Amino acid sequence: MLIALNKPYGVLCQFTDRSTPARRTLAEFGLPPAVYPAGRLDFDSEGLLLLTDDGRLAHRLTDPRHKQPKTYWVQVEGTPTAAQLQQLRAGLVLSDGPTRPARVRPIAPPPLWPRDPPVRFRKTVPDAWLELQIHEGRNRQVRRMTAAVGLPTLRLVRVAVGRHRLDGLLPGQWRALETT
Missing domain, CATH: 3.30.70.1560 (Alpha-L RNA-binding motif)
Known part of the structure; x- marks a missing residue:
């Protein structure tokens, strides 16, 4: 499974945050279970974030040797x-x-x-x-x-x-x- 999310400004690229006060995370967007980000996008950046439940696909999308x-x-x-x-x-x-x-x-x-x-x-x-x-x-x-x-x-x-x-x-x- 591969998901495209438009990550808003001020959202962490993870599903939990242990800081106080807690920041916004991916958990609030109703994503399918068992997906995780294939790469990252900074807290203060916006736009396309790919998520997957497939480790090989995540590697293919993020490893610089694959030149994506x-x-x-x-x-x-x-x-x-x-x-x-x-x-x-x-x-x-x-x-x-x-x-x-x-x-x-x-x-x-x-x-x-x-x-x-x-x-x-x-x-x-x-x-x-x-x-x-x-x-x-x-x-x-x-x-x-x-x-x-x-x-x-x-x-x-x-x-x-x-x-x-x-x-x-x-x-x-x-x-x-x-x-x-």
Whole structure:
């Protein structure tokens, strides 16, 4: 079984939370029993999270050797220059080592749901949207990459993992996917 969930902002990618006060978890979305996340999406990121009850499938979806591209829409603070985009395309050296080259292109603001809470807005600082695709999945990698080139991330939405896309799911909604 493979499930696509649009994980809302401020939800943990696990079914329980032992912190005080407890944070929102996947348990509130009525998912089928025995599924677990195939990969992670940060607490403050949104979008496509795949869940499965099949360990082999989870490995195939998450292991970098299988090169499943992960595509994100990233709202950044500032106006990206050609040099900054080229740095992302070439790969960067982060604190945990070099990244693989990313595919990146500027995009128009995508048609997304409102975020709760809203992204901070500052009249004196422009923002822009990028579509960024990576083949890795390190901790907070996209945020660290954009920050490293001087474009802090304001909002991060994963829209695809491999051939699986968000395709109209609203935050908190899920659907079963074909596994073949």
